[in-house]
Amino acid sequence: MHDHDNQLSGKRFLEVTVLNSLITVVEFLGGVFSGSLSLLSDAIHNLGDSLSIIFSYVAHVISKRKQTQTNTYGFKRAQILSALFNALFLVIISVFLIGEAISRIGHPEKIDGMVMLVVAIIGTIANVLSTLLLSKGAKHNLNMKATYLHLLSDALSSVGIIIGGILIQFYNWTIIDPIITMIVAVYIMWESWPIIKKSISILMEGSPNLDxxxxxxxxxxxxxxxxxxxxxxxxxxxxxxxxxxxxxxxxxxxxxxxxxxxxxxxxxxxxxxxxxxxxxxxxxxxxxxxxxxxxxxxx
CATH class of the missing domain: 3.30.70.1350 (Cation efflux protein, cytoplasmic domain)
Structure with a gap:
């Protein structure tokens, strides 16, 4: 466990945060110029990810503090609180995106498929790099798993946007943009639920899964x-x-x-x-x- 903690040092978090901040700016500008809701939603999602990564790192540092007279079990649950916050934040964003996507289906807008496609490719590469940077810690730490899920959902979202950009550019199928947004949002909520359930169980002193x-x-x-x-x-x-x-x-x-x-x-x-x-x-x-x-x- 300690080896994984060392790998998730401040440098690793800084690299992922900077990378996500750059993705956010690029996707936001791409969404504005292309008119793509899925790009704008992904930019908002990435902004949330950057904040989530910072929040996770702070919780990670706090959890390493030694136990005190007022916290006799130490501060390990700082990471559980962070995991719960991050997962709930993902669900809230997903609900918002589904609402916006439904609105877009009823009132489709013109989208520049080429801009959408290029920005999505850049976003996919950056999101995959960020996901790989945190992949090891996600296997052993609920807090890291929640942050990793943020990044993985972004990578999947970017792949979906690439597919959407191709369909819009060559077939003018603009309805695919809100459809992709909804599919990714539902997937994010599905993956967030186990983290929310496990975090609440721990905070409520639920019994571990033992024989x-x-x-x-x-x-x-x-x-x-x-x-x-x-x-x-x-x-x-x-x-x-x-x-x-x-x-x-x-x-x-x-x-x-x-x-x-x-x-x-x-x-x-x-x-x-x-x-x-x-x-x-x-x-x-x-x-x-x-x-x-x-x-x-x-x-």
Missing amino acids: YQAIHHDLLEIKEVKCVHHVHAWMVDENSIVFSAHINLADLRLSEVQNVYDEINQLLQDKYHIEHVTIQPETTRGENEDFFYDKDKDI
Whole structure:
């Protein structure tokens, strides 16, 4: 994980931001001179991307700060907030573009297909370069994935605009411009939804996707463990799982209990990739309760 973080340094973000800012200016001018809604919408989208990249980088830097007395889990969720903001921003832009596209279908406008085509080719090349610059980090980081999705959607949009430019230039099929805009907008919303869902789940302390039956079975396989109950699992960010549980043991000495702790920690970290484990030892208290407590308020 740290290697990926190093690759996503300030220099990498600066390169992508500058590249996107240039694309924005070129596409905005191209959209004005050609009359293409898809180019103008892509220019607005690229402007949002530039702001998104800056926002993502700031969140990335904040997330690296050490934990403090007021933030005992650190600042990792800055990246989750950034991912949620970026994905929601994409959806809002997409809704706006669909509305504009529908309006254009009813009132088509004259479009210069050649200008549209040339600008779209330039935009595609630049967007593909930007996407490649952030592609590695997107595999391991929800914040980077949201930013990467911004750039990928721009690249796809530019390809669509190229197709539209060809059809308009050679067949005068101007209706393709708003149609491409709507297709790209729907695709962006489709791809944004999993990021929004995952971000909200993490912020709402939703349980990570673990095999809890297997965890229960494995913990009971430990010789000294008689019962496991009052289990909680949540995520600080998409890579950091926190797990707490009450376990019933025989009336052991503290040094012996510590050995059980170590075995539980090793099991959960090695097999289930759980970073932070908190165990509350008990003898008979709660021994008849369920793995997940669901009878009354637990917290």
